[in-house]
Amino acid sequence: MIKQRLEELGLEQRNLAAAVGVTESYISQLLSGKKSPPAPGRTEIYGKMGKYLKFPGGELAKLADHQRREELKRSLGGSPAPLFGEVREMILVKCRRDNAKQIRAIFEKEPFGELEQLVTQKLLDVVKRVVHAELESETWLRSVARLSGRSYYEMRISLVEFMDANAFKVSVQNWAAFLDPLIESWDINLATFGMEIVLNRRLIPGYAKKIEFVERELVKQEEEPGLKEFLRHQGVSGDATEEEIEFLKNLKFKERQPTALYYYRELQNLRDPLHFRAVAAQVLQDKKLGQSQPGASVAPMHTYLQASGIEKLQLEGRKRASGRWTGKRGSTAKKQKTKPRNDSSAGSKRLI
Numbered sequence: 001m002i003k004q005r006l007e008e009l010g011l012e013q014r015n016l017a018a019a020v021g022v023t024e025s026y027i028s029q030l031l032s033g034k035k036s037p038p039a040p041g042r043t044e045i046y047g048k049m050g051k052y053l054k055f056p057g058g059e060l061a062k063l064a065d066h067q068r069r070e071e072l073k074r075s076l077g078g079s080p081a082p083l084f085g086e087v088r089e090m091i092l093v094k095c096r097r098d099n100a101k102q103i104r105a106i107f108e109k110e111p112f113g114e115l116e117q118l119v120t121q122k123l124l125d126v127v128k129r130v131v132h133a134e135l136e137s138e139t140w141l142r143s144v145a146r147l148s149g150r151s152y153y154e155m156r157i158s159l160v161e162f163m164d165a166n167a168f169k170v171s172v173q174n175w176a177a178f179l180d181p182l183i184e185s186w187d188i189n190l191a192t193f194g195m196e197i198v199l200n201r202r203l204i205p206g207y208a209k210k211i212e213f214v215e216r217e218l219v220k221q222e223e224e225p226g227l228k229e230f231l232r233h234q235g236v237s238g239d240a241t242e243e244e245i246e247f248l249k250n251l252k253f254k255e256r257q258p259t260a261l262y263y264y265r266e267l268q269n270l271r272d273p274l275h276f277r278a279v280a281a282q283v284l285q286d287k288k289l290g291q292s293q294p295g296a297s298v299a300p301m302h303t304y305l306q307a308s309g310i311e312k313l314q315l316e317g318r319k320r321a322s323g324r325w326t327g328k329r330g331s332t333a334k335k336q337k338t339k340p341r342n343d344s345s346a347g348s349k350r351l352i
Helices: 002-009 013-020 024-032 045-053 059-077 085-094 097-109 114-133 138-148 152-163 172-182 225-232 242-249 260-271 277-286 300-306 310-337 343-351
Strands: 183-188 195-199 208-211
Touching: 002 013, 002 045, 013 024, 013 045, 045 059, 085 097, 085 114, 085 172, 085 183, 097 114, 097 183, 114 152, 114 172, 114 183, 114 195, 114 208, 138 152, 138 172, 152 172, 172 183, 225 242, 225 260, 242 260, 260 310
Parallel strands: none
Antiparallel strands: 183 195, 195 208
16 A cells, blocks of 8 residues: 555655655565564554555554554464474483373373473573583584584584574484483473473583473562671771672571671681682692791691691681671771860860
8 A cells, every 4th residue: 555655646765764754774674575564552653654645544553453463363373383203202202201101191182282392492492502602612512423423524514403493493303413412311390390401411511400480479688687787887897899798698597687796707707718628728738848837827727627626716716706896896986986185175184
């Protein structure tokens, strides 16, 4: 209708584009069918077009809505085609035995039902993420090629097709090249639709994957009173970084309510290299026999471990932390309460 009216009025697409306020390219794609007509309720384009082309009010919007409905019917009208029988069998073979019989019955009830689509797509998603992370590793790809009985160059060609696959167009070749060698087993909880996928642990470090589809209520946790009090004392918490404060906020307690002193100690524990095995081990390994150590170093660690054990070190750490906390709070409070002396009173004291 729009093309016909443009010819009747002797106008071109660029004239219509200028009147509507869009590009000529957009009008061209809209009239050629390359772009679907936008929803009438979300744009004013049809009103401007109708006014410029002298159509009755609302006629273009009605035709656009009708066209959108017809396109939707055409896209959803046909039932989804079933997967290749071989692919379905390959998927079911990997299913955990406890659930395999029940899952098979559900799969076979419909040609390509929702559960089969869900399982197939999630298996693809997980393996695709693994493959994408190893795209630049020739060694890894050669290892997968050996497991699937293919050459390295055949795997490079299969890789392009596999990364473009989805649940509606996965092929036997996709499964044989990547899914079969990388997936050891999978299982799904039919009550929550949570999936557990176990991958080949020889090729993938984090081989166990868990996917959940359960709706959860977001519980907003209030900040602990002890943490609020600790953060108010700038003398002891002022040098804490954003990462350290975020760490303290994420500490959860069910019944107990920690005090401000607890958060101070926790911050000191977080900063102390003795509490992290890799750092302490490296320092002790580098220590040379007979070499003097500064007082603040980790050298006393060895002495404590030989003498009274780690319990003594922890006790001393608590005492030092309590002393620092008390001292810093006290000094901060004194600074706030201290007032400058009057010169006249000071002079009178000197005369006396």
